[in-house]
Amino acid sequence: MIINAVVLNGGSSSGKSSLARALQDLLPDPWLTFGVDDFIDALPRRLTGDGDGITFGANGGVDIGAAFMEQETLWMKGIGAMARAGAKIIIDDVFLGGDHSQGRWRTALTGVGVLWVGVRCAPDIAEARERARGDRTVGMARQQADLVHRNVRYDLEVDTGTQTPAEAATQIAHHLPHQPPTGQ
Template identity: 45%
Template structure:
């Protein structure tokens, strides 16, 4: 039985919409957490400090040591919630690629994880990004392919032409065959 669903994809690829569709379509209750939740929970000073997380004007992201420390605690906290009975959908952007995947694996050790790659054509993701007020221009294009390098997935979905509902249905089939 799957305990955790991890959706990895670039900015504006459709992770949140898919996660919400999953919550509404799965027969049991699932909590949803996003890397954006972690960033939003941090003090504003973390968005400026070298040890925090910096967002470049070109859409680049540079996580520092304190951000990584807090991120690790957040990941382990989610793992502990799952060990205590919660089922969780995680939306993440593996900026550091395989290293990010390895951190999640360590935090979720012993749990059944479904790894989902959420793909989207960079041009389509960029158009979605331009419609959002909470994104730095360029994030979608810079992340669209790089977050997937070296990652092994149980399922891959592509939101370029596939609806979030259909993506959720495909993922749901792996949870409730």
């Protein structure tokens, strides 16, 4: 099966967005990137900071409610429809529910060839990135570093604490059949 979707799963500040951009730059065909941060930014304000939407705790915890889950399911189905229509998609997500989150994506991506990629990064490195960014609640990166990988099955794992985005992207590109990276 031809792979039309690459799912990058890792904790906050693990380097998923930089990796997705590096992968887009490396692959010869156009790949669209959709990240969970884009989805959260698209939500109406009433669903951010609300018990029925998504709430970011002072300690780095994230709580999600029923309205968030409903909208996220619709977003996932939309991305799945684009991939089934032939678009090549890179998904940048944080599986707060571990294997349950992966299962939701599996359902949304039914009929699509998917490369599942675990994006790991040492908690100390992710936390330093989080502090440098200034747009995240400190503690989120450390809290999510292992949580998001619980019982998740991957085709490949990369370590953005020891690899540059370009190196990790090259590693991923070599796992995409019929997608030789440019310049390789």
